[in-house]
Amino acid sequence: MAERSVQLLLLLIQGCSILAVELSTHNQNPVVQEHQSVELSCIITSTKTKDPRIEWKKIKNDDADYVYFEKRIQGGLEGRANIQSKSSLFIKNTSRTDNGKYRCEVAALEDDKKIAEIYISLTVQVKPVIPQCRVPKAVPVGKSAVLHCQENEGYPSAVYRWYRNSEALPDDSKSTLKFQNSSFTFNPKTGTLTFTAVNKGDMGRYYCIASNDAGSAKCEEQELEVYDLNIGGIIGGILVVLVVLALITGGVCCAYRKGYCTSSSSRSSGQSYKTPAKPEGVNYMRTNDEGDFRHKSSFVI
């Protein structure tokens, strides 16, 4: 019972305000592309006053900025907008900054309290610009790889799609038979294409398209190379290098030894060479070390 009487009261109040000023609109959520014109329609369908007070405000969080006040366009829309058909706001060259919620307020002059208002949500769409794409140049088989695609101008925010050799890639390689040999996942909202382990089949020319309701833009194609990381070959290569190093070291030592031998043989007629008695051997080693040291220091100098 109480509920019903409240409803009745509400109806009565509404009825009263309808008697004062009544507003309607052709479109409460107009959508337009940037630089196009748009009408925020606010139509007075009934009013007792001949000359009601008309105001437009742009809602900003809890605040509101004047757009049309005292019969003048104010703020950011100055010079770009005018009032049409008595109370509608016409924006000639929309800008992305015009996005937002507007309020049309109409008041019967005799009674300021009898205000009618209507909210219009304006969407100004912006085409995406050419996205920034990052593709690694070369990745070894089995390694992970991440491809990035992003742009920040589009409104609403762009969604992305990667293409390989002009073929659109799905969000998950495992979802399509065709890409079953690949191992990637893709997030269309972030533009990030992630390979857990690339294989030869992933080689190709990649590009990305950013798109929203206003349009799309494509980045330049980039080549992704996938190469074999041949472990056996690498180990073999390292071994060859080690062997060569060993041979060189051996050769250098031998050359030192020979140099020592020729000089010592000229001194002691190769005696120590033929009969290396223990103390002599120690001597030999020591002198050799000294010779080595001398050689090195002369090299340094």
Ligand SMILES: *[C@@H]1O[C@H](CO)[C@@H](O)[C@H](O)[C@H]1NC(C)=O
């Ligand atoms: C609309 O405004 C932009 C700047 O925001 C300007 O570059 C462009 O020339 C204007 N277009 C028209 C048709 O006035």
Ligand SMILES: *[C@@H]1O[C@H](CO)[C@@H](O)[C@H](O)[C@H]1NC(C)=O
């Ligand atoms: C996937 O790999 C297998 C084995 O290497 C091959 O036979 C098959 O043709 C590949 N599938 C595709 C779609 O490339």
